[in-house]
Amino acid sequence: MSITLKKVSHEYNPGTTFATFALKNLSLHIEDGEAVGIIGPTGSGKSTLLQHINGLLRPTEGELEVEGIHISREKQNLSELRKRVGLVFQYPEYQLFEETVEKDIAFGPTNLGLPPEEVDKRVQNAMERMGLDYASLHDRSPFEISGGQKRRVAIAGVLAMDPKVLMLDEPTAGLDPLGRRQLMETLRSLHREQKITLIVISHSMEEIAFLCERVLLLKDGELQLDKRVEEAFEDVAFMEENGMDVPVISRVMHELRQAGKPFVRNYSSVQEAAKAILKAAGHA
Amino acid sequence: MIRLENVTFTYMDDDFPAVDDVTLHIEEGSFVVLIGHNGSGKSTLARLLNALLIPTHGDVWVDNMNTKEEDNIWEIRKKVGMVFQNPDNQLVSTVVEEEVAFGPENLGVEPEQIEERITKSLEQVGMSSYRKHPPHMLSGGQKQRIAIAGVLAMEPRMIVFDESTAMLDPQGRKEVLETIKALKKKDMTILLITHFMEEAVFADRVLVMDDGKIVMDGSPKEIFSRTEELHSYQMEFPEVIDLANTLRSAGMNLTTDILERDQLVTELCRLL
Secondary structure (H helix, E strand, O other): OOEEEEEEEEEEOOOOOOOEEEEEEEEEEEOOOOEEEEEOOOOOOHHHHHHHHOOOOOOOEEEEEEOOEEEOOOOOOOHHHHHHEEEEOOOHHHHOOOOOHHHHHHHHHHHOOOOHHHHHHHHHHHHHHOOOOHHHHOOOOOOOOOHHHHHHHHHHHHHOOOOOEEEEEOOOOOOOHHHHHHHHHHHHHHHHHHOOEEEEEOOOHHHHHHHOOEEEEEEOOEEEEEEEHHHHOOOHHHHHHOOOOOOHHHHHHHHHHHOOOOOOOOOOOHHHHHHHHHHHOOOO | OEEEEEEEEOOOOOOOOOEEEEEEEEOOOOEEEEEOOOOOOHHHHHHHHOOOOOOOEEEEEEOOEEOOOHHHHHHHHHHEEEEOOOHHHHOOOOOHHHHHHHHHHHOOOOHHHHHHHHHHHHHHOOOHHHOOOOHHHOOHHHHHHHHHHHHHOOOOOEEEEEOOOOOOOHHHHHHHHHHHHHHHHOOOEEEEEOOOHHHHHHOOEEEEEEOOEEEEEEOHHHHOOOHHHHHHOOOOOOHHHHHHHHHHHOOOOOOOOOOOHHHHHHHHHHHO
């Protein structure tokens, strides 16, 4: 199973003077088990794209095939799709509402009509996958735990639906430095160790470099770039022209290369860059 | 500019203070960055500076006016402006110039003077050509710059930025940071609250909060050399400093002065 978009467009207010394209003629293919980052300026269509992939929005032109389910402008029942593709909105903790963490995470699977034992299993499993300790947290109120934990509970609620694809819209926005790093590590292990397909929107190029193997750049609803992460962040000028940036470490490497230093690549992580620099300096 | 003397603030119904016995002096014209994990008391401290909150114990003085005295409140809010996180929650008007005029109109400034202030404030944030535009059509970075212009039009002496770059895209963040740096050059007193460690390196002074207390206070260089301590307050390092530290501990002879990217690149060019 995989995700394929064929010439997908989404037009708001078609036929009026306010007509605007949120997505324009988008074609792309995402394989099972990929980790894809979506970047682009505010209003470039990133969230709209995610909403198409789990069927919250239908294309006004073109079609999608997601996990074997065909989506076009025709109305259809997409409940099966929503089980397979989980979408975590921005600031998802605002949507927590139950009395306990456990009940909140159980909400989705209970609505699927699963037997109670299966729901329990799913809740425990989702909490474990999000690094939440079941014993100490399951009967706490979701409003009395830390901001980072709330966010994890909200994501666990989506994981409890057991999706094959997990999509997150700016998952670390507003978290503090430690909360951000811990969540990044959890998401990376979900992808690497449990092979979940990951699609992540972020304004932080460092996070994209840390989590993803491939990056899509959207601007004005159009796909401007679709490359391997390391290749994408080599082209500093292109990223800047499109209102984006590169990870700060990539920029250090880029500037060293510009100064004629012998580096073949713009490594984006501290560890990789340190290794390359130490080697060049004869320290390794 | 601002003095806090043994300031404690406890929210109603809370057992523990959000700000706990803080004594602090912020000098005129200084650029101070405040960091700390979520719930450490940063935003509460910020709201005590312009009388949005009044201390439960202790005193906050803005230019020798106590925030406790109700008569001082408007004078204090004129002097200490605030810019918040979400650009969409701060803008109320349908045209940029009206948005900027909102503050001074409420202060009863003369119309001709308001015109002048609008022109000057929009110039300072680089948004003069958007004067007649509707704010909701602008990008996030532009909206934040309009919010800053609205504060500037009140002619404050200090601006507090409470995570004002948190929700912006890379371009927007860059625009707002450039605007803040330009204000610093004009001797505006600035307090910037942020979760982005790389924004702390531009400051004259970095404060770290934990459990309602100021637990670290020093220049960026001092703060970022206290590795263990900073980690114990759940803070991370800007990646440039992280890379410099990694290289240094592997035996490279880098100076300890490196805070920003260009410094690291210059040093590495010397050594490679």
